Amino acid sequence: MRSVAMLDLRGEYKIFREEIRAAVEHVLESQQFIGGPAVAELEDAIRARYGVGYAIAISNGTDALLCALMALSIGQGDEVILPSFTFFATAGAVWRVGAKPVFVDIDPRTFNFDPERVSEAVTPRTRAIIPVHLFGQCADMDAINATAKGHGLKVIEDAAQAIGATYNGRFAGKLGDVACLSFYPTKNLGGFGEGGMILTDDGEFATVARQLRNHGESQRYHHDRVGGNFRLDTMKAAILLVKLRHLEEFTRRRQHNAARYDELLNGSSVTTPYVAYGHQPVYHQYSILSDRRDELISFLRDRSVATGVYYPVGLHRQRCFASLGYGPGSLPITEQSCSRIVSLPCHPMLGEDDVRYVASCIREFERTEQRPSGSGHRPSAPFRSRL
């Protein structure tokens, strides 16, 4: 039986193994493991590619968010508006600087911020908005920026899943005041270990963020502020530079796979991703909705097709945020999405036969629900594990 995984990092590695070995060898020969030319080159390459003024390499995407909030002096007594339907780091960073996360609901079609809910959530304590470009599609940034401008708020893009995505022809990372990227190994630009980056056009902010990255040092052993060790290792930067050369091709492959799924699942009972007008997503995930999500997952698992659930529980319902008082049903679209969403394999190494196989399994699953009642068919039967 064919087997389809959510990712094929070993397969990807084969493509650039020699380039990576050369880059690693170069760092080993230099014996410089912190800072150095590779970090500066990676910052320059990303800055130039996405047309931003400043790029600051950071230890990981979570630290990038934390460092950005610190550089904006957001803390105790401040509120930050963000979606609940996102990875934990978005809210964790807000909490860790002492600010209050204010969760708002999403657009059911894009899974991104509902701009109307965002503007309703603004209070005199609000300092910033964090739109998350979930699954690689940008949030509705014009509406969010308009709200921010009207109230003097900062916009921090959480672009961890969206490197290379565009919105009205502009890149993710160039759409707010500050943006944060993640190079976690499963991300579209995945490193060999943890990694992240802050992007901005604001020179003053960039200077502060650079200092915070290095314990708030303005010059050696002189600390203007308290920061952290948010540095990206030289070795990781050198490897990311190699992978960056292949990113556009890999993104095209993801987009191609997504387009094939769109065609093959057209008219089926699952809801395929909605691409809003003017958006070009990079399909960090290809996420569909199904009323029988859990049955579909086990049906696919029995046919050796891996899936992922991003995310099974909204952040507003996490125990650590219970004191914020969001009860069940407080963000209904988020909660419905948590119970209906499932991501299909869409990675760059997927072949046409893999995509066809996954789609045909979903079609087969669908036929199990279309059998007329009274035919003797028991709905649960096809979902028992196969021999």
Ligand SMILES: Cc1ncc(COP(=O)(O)O)c(C=O)c1O
């Ligand atoms: C939306 C989002 N924000 C932030 C992060 C945090 O990035 P990292 O895992 O590099 O700390 C991630 C990655 O997992 C993410 O998906």
